[in-house]
Each structure stands twice: as C-alpha cells, then as structure tokens.
Amino acid sequence: MTDTSSNIGTIKLQLAVFALVSASFTNIYLTQPILPVLQQEFGVSTIQVSFTVSIVIFGIVLSNLFFGYLSDKMPIHPILLIGGICVALAGLCAALTHDFRLLVTARLVQGLFIPALTTSLAAWLARTLPMERLSVVMGSYVSATVLGGLGGRLLGGWIHPPLHWRYAFFSAAALILVTTVLALIVLPRTSQHVNSAGSSTTSYRSLLFNKDLFLYYCCGAGAFLMFSPIFNYLPYRLAGAPFHFSTELITLIYLVYVLGIFLGPIAGRLSNTYGGGTTLIAGTVILGISQALLLISSIYSVILGLLGICAGFFTIHAVAVGLLNSRLSDGHGKANALYVLFYYGGGWLGITGAGFAFEYKGWTGVIFFVMCFLAVPLITGLKNRA
Template identity: 30%
Template sequence: MIEVGSREWLRATLALSLGSFLVFLNLYQTHPLLPMLASRFSISSLYSSWTLAGCTAGLAFALLVCARLADRFGRRRVMLWTLAGAIALSLIASLVEQFESLVVLRILQGMLLAGLPATAIAYMGEEFNRRALISAVGIYIAANSLGGIAGRVLGGLLAGWFDSWHATFLGIGIISVLLFPLVVWLLPVQRNFTPTQASPGQLRLALGSHLRNPLLVGAYFIGGLNFLVFLNQFSYLTFLLSAEPFALPPQWLGMLFLTYLSGTLASSISGRCAQRIGAEQLLLVGIALMALGGVLLLGQTLAFILGGLLVSSFGFFLAHACASAWVGQHVEHNRALASSLYLVAYYLGASLGGFYLHPFWERGQLPGLVLGIELVLLVTAGLSLWLARQKAHRDQPLAI
C-alpha cells in the first residue's frame, strides 16, 4: 500500500488533484455567466441556471455507470478517457448558437465529467493505506475547490473581456487540452485493482447493502443537502450583484468565487482536524460555520456578502471533506459504488437547489434566500448528531 510522503503518493495525489481541477474547471465555467446568458437569450434566472444544473445533473446520473465501468475496466482508464471527452465538449460548446443546444452539450459534458469523481476515492482506497487516504482526500478536495474557483473566475474574465460567453468555453477548453497530458503522465497504473464483472442482480444487492447502512446514508444526505444550498446561493447572488446598486459585470462576478479559497484551506487541514477532534464533531463545526456565513449575508453590503461567503465556504468544504472521507472509512466492499452514491446525492443537491431556493428568492429576495439556507442547515445539523449516535451505537461492545 502507498504511504504518505512516498514518491508514488506524491505522483498519484498530484495527478488526481490536477484531474479534479480540470473536472471542476469545466463544470463551473458557466456559473458567473448566468446573468449574461439570461440577458442574451431573454430567459429567466431559473432557466439560465440549466447551463449549470444540467451539467451537474448529467454528472449525478452518470456516476453509477462510471463506477461500474471502473470496476470492470480499471479506475485509471475510465478517469482518463471520460476526462478527455469532457474537454472536447468544451471546445464544441464554443461553436453553438442556440441555448437549447448549449444545455444539451452541458448535460453530455456532465456525464463525461463523472468519470473521475466516480472513481478517484476508490482508487485511493485501494492503493493508499488509511493515513495516506485521509491526507490525500483533503488535498484532492482542495483541488476540487481550486478548479471550481478557476472555472468561475476565468469564465467571468473571458466573458467580460470579449463580451461573449463563447470565449469562456474556448479559453477553458484550450487550457484543459494543455494540462491533460500531465495527468496522463503522472497517474500511476493501479497495483491492487482486480477487475470484476457484475453478475445479474449484483448491482441491486450492492446498492441495497450501502443504502441499508445508516453510517453511509447519513453522510449521503448531509453532503447532498449542504451542497444544495451552498452552491445555489452563489447563483442567486450573481443576479443580486449584477443588478443595481452593485451592477457588477461578468469579470467581477467571477471574482466573487475567490471566496472559495477559504474552502481550499479548510479541505487541506480537514484530515488533521478530524484526527484531533473526531470526524463527527468536525462535521457539525462545518455546518455551524455555514449557518453563520448565511446570517452574515443579511448585512446586504458587498463587505458582508463577501465575508459571509468566506465563512460559508470554509464551513462547507470542512464538512464535505469530512463526509467524503467518512464514506471511504465505513465501507468494506464496492468502494467505487459507495463513493459514487455519495456524489450522486451531492450533485443531485446541486441540480435541485435552484428549484428549492427559487420561491424563497422570488418572495423574499436576499432575506428569503437566507431563510431557505438556514432551514436546510438545521436538517443537516440534526443528521450529523444522528450519525454520531449511530456510530457510537455500532462501536459499543456487546455485553457478555
């Protein structure tokens, strides 16, 4: 097994982190463009969000398929081929003119982007020892946030500089093409992978086993619900900040997502924090920080909004890193499937959050948005307490 600090650990962690960076670079490139797309195509804020929600939905629904393909053909092969296809679709999207065509391409791109997230944690779980896995997951998720930041910031800058959303897809596609060969070169071939051919009913049995495990189901709900409100608060805030009195152009809306940098920090230290205070406690701390960040948004000035997003980002990625590692530590079989189920819940939350928050936004604007966020965080805080009790009950020795 690969150990922390070894040459193989460095290569594999860097390759997976760079690949993850490219996934989220491409996934979130339309996030700061939503007001521009709504204006250019004369559509509503909810409809324009389908360029993001459609991509995350495609990713969510393809995760299980990619996980099963990875079980049969290998993690490395699935990760590399799907990532190459997703990058090609960014270049193709720069050529389309119809909004419906753009949404279709984004859904297909999301399906291909699922390949790496569906299998990366399983790759680490098979190749790394426990300590190496915990450390690598934190770095890997930090790369997720960096990719999300870069996609949004570059997406906004390119659209603002060239006054065209086409420039965003072209520029990010070119950057991805240049970086992809480095992922191929760095990622080691697996040594501990054993191909498996799914027999009839095997997937159903494996799914049933994971979905009957409360230690996994609790983490799935927490990850999905937290992301439901965290991601989509940014979507509605771009519309708030693009209107008067702020009137920020796309390049400045992209800069809004630099607040994710606090999440990058949180992900990178999550492993050490979990070892010190316990994963259950750290999960609750992350949710509490998200709730505090939501309250700060009510200041309704740019300074309060940025401060609230910094706090919320730190809390969200702390909780996300903790929940992701939790799944890896509490599963003994079908690791790729277990990790994929977490990500299915996670990205379904991303896709559905716009619909959930829309009535809060329409009726109450920013205060309504914050109310919708806090209601969900009350639920996930309760789930985290329930999860801790389930683990304590399972770990309790049987009386003789």
C-alpha cells in the first residue's frame, strides 16, 4: 500500500471512528438539560429523574469489561451491528413511552450496549492498528467523546424544543444507525493482530491489585464523580432563583464543555514539562476554586466556575490516563478498560449521591458533596511528586 492510499485509509477510519463515537456519547447525556421538564411530565422526584442519566452510566459500567473481552474473541463488525441496533431500538422505546419505569429501562439498555460501539471499537483499534496509525485515530476517538457529550446536551435541550424532547431520541437513534452502517463499511474486515499490545496475557486481576495503577483508576473515578453532578443538576440551579433561565438558555451554558477538546493535549504538554504530579495538583486546585465559585449567585461566577470545572476536570482526566499508560509495560488494553470502568463508576456514584445531597440541601449540598472528593486527585498528585 502506498503512503497516499495509507493516509486516505487513515482519514476514512478517523472519520468513521469520530462519527460513531460521537453518536454513541450523544445518547448518554441526552436527557441532562431537560431533567426539570421530565420531572414535571412524569411526576417523579429529582433523584428518580436523575436516573435517566445515571442509569446509562451504570449500564456502561456493567458491560464495559464484557465487551472489551468479547472484542478479543469475535470480529468487530457483528459487535458493532448488534450494539448499534440495540442502542437505536432502546432510544425509540424511550421516545415513545409514557411510563417512567420503561423510560429508565430503555436508558439502561442503551448504557449496556454503548460499550459495544465504544469500548469494543477502542480495543479493536489497539489490537489491529500499528502504533503510528493508532495514535492518530485515537486522537479522533478522544475528541469524539467530548463532542458527543456536548452534542447530546444540545440535541436534548436546544435543537429540539424541550416540550418535544422525544424528537431528540428519534434523531439520536437515526444518528446511531447511520454511523454504525458507516463504520461497518469503512472498517476493514481483518483478523490480523498488528499491534502486539492486543495479545497481552496480563490478567485483569494483576492490573486491578497493582497499588500504583489502582491510584490512577481512583483518580479518574474521583474526577468524573465531581464533574458529572455539577452538569447534571445545573439545570435546577439555573432554572430557579435568582436566574430563572429557560431550557434553551441553560443548554447554551453547556457550550463551556467544548473546552475539553483543547485541554487534553495542553494538559499532556504541561505534564511533560512540569511533571504529572504537579499538573494533577494544579488541576485539583483549579477544580476546588471553581466549585466554590458556583456557590455565588452571579451568572458571571457560574460561567467562570464552569469553565474552571472543565479545565480542572479535563486536566486531571488527561494526566491520570497519561500516567497510567506510562507505568505500563504490558496489558494496556485491559488497564484502560479498568480505568473506564472506574471512571464511569465514579460518574454513576457522583450523580446518585449528589441527588440525595440535592434533595437535602439543594445546590449547596451538591457542591459540598463533590468537594469531599478533591482529596483523591490531590493525594495522587502528591504521591507522584514524591
């Protein structure tokens, strides 16, 4: 294969990966901007309506390792096909139901099969591509997770009027089906294991009980635990006094999330220059200050605080992943699968726990709840400086 045809193949693969991962992550946060709308329509509590987001993350936690394992045993194409169909059908069910329990069940099914489109794809890329192509394509993968998270929020609360939130599920289902077909066409049908990292014999158990690596798993979990509740309960904060924002205006605030597309590479460079430990500590300090800013009843403080939340979170996340992989000599795929497991487990615990805090003390309860976990990335940073 010539260099030109190889480059064209890489670009096509990047586009297919970017499209499918973006569409998958769009489904995760689809209901987040419209939680007050859903709460009123279905007549449920704040904690119950938060399940429409947290149950998706819980589903991802449950099935992530399974699909990582399955992708080593089966060709990627049938896994993607089954995953795409199941996520789309569950989305259609969510759009059509008037039973809140069925809505939550449909969201759980989406969470269970999203790793078929994301974790399996990442494992296939790591197993199949040579390292020089893998780093390029995985850059698209990471950017797609950020864009998909933002896209889901915009689709749910802005592109479609909130009272027609059901159309957002129809749109997301169509997007999943189209991008799945695109991936099935573009991804080469090969069983060749080009990248030797995919054939590792390192066990999940040895990676889980490695004390140094375990700290990075917890760092990712703690970071997402603090990040998820902020954006999940933000609509309640901005819809109430003293702001009284509309759903469309609240959704616009989520545009701060796009900052994450640029912060990953910047955090990596800072880590290389100043060390991972120092960068983690700096990210934690920024995160803590930003959380405090969100207690002030000023839209300028809220926007500045949210920008700081994104800066601190994406810095901690990027550095933790980088430190994890730099400590590995083998088993990169399984170690990263464990990181993702802890990461989403932290997100689910954060949204659920903050729901009780919100019921008890409102927005102030949410902020003080997440502040309790600043110690996790701080301790990780201090240990990496020692």
